[in-house]
Amino acid sequence: MTASDVLRLNDLGLEAPARLLGGFGLNLVRVAAGEAIPGSYWGDCEAGVIGACVYARDDTPVHSLLHEACHLIVLPPERRAAVHTDATDSIEEEDAACYLQIVLAERLAGVGSDRLMRDMDTWGYSFRLGSTRAWFEQDADNARDWLVQRGLLTEATALTA
Structure with a gap:
């Protein structure tokens, strides 16, 4: 699989991700083809965040859309409102966003956690155990615990919202 094979927003449509x-x-804001994505840290087709809005084009990878959304989800409302482009410099929040995006992928028909983890690996996410799946299954207790402590997940890794 190559980076061109990852799931993109145009593969899902806007409705299901916007509802999620x-x-x-959060609000999902579609950006026109060829336009720069507001609030995108990495540029190109990567999703962007400003306040409670996640910006994406049809060519935005689903993993990017979910990852940036998760950065906002893990923040308390008073911090979320101040976000523009760079949501955090916290390793704990970064890990929590990575973990939560995998969990949220199960809520999108045609995505699921298996596909999302493969797409994350293809795109170049880097984990010390070598793959997203290995990290999620063997090395992400701190991220899961962080999300549980903040009421975003249950002990059984179920979403609370």
Whole structure:
């Protein structure tokens, strides 16, 4: 699989991801083809964040859309409102966003955690055990615990919202 094979927003449409993000008080804003994505840290087709909005184009990878949304989800509302482009410099919040995006992928038909983890590996996410799956299954207890402590997950890794 190559980076061109990862799932993109145009593979899902806007409705299901917008509904998922809306459940967390976020707005998904579609950006026109060829336009720069507001609030994108990495540029190109990567999703962007400003306040409670996640910006994406049809060519935005689903993993990027979920990852940036998860950065906002893990923040308390008072911090979320101040976000523009760079959501955090916290390793704990970064790990929590990575973990949560895998869990949220199960809520999107045609995605699921297996596909999302493969796409994350293809795109170049880097984990010390060598793959997203190995990290998620063997090395992400700190991220899961962080999410449980903040009421975003249950001990059984179920979403609370």
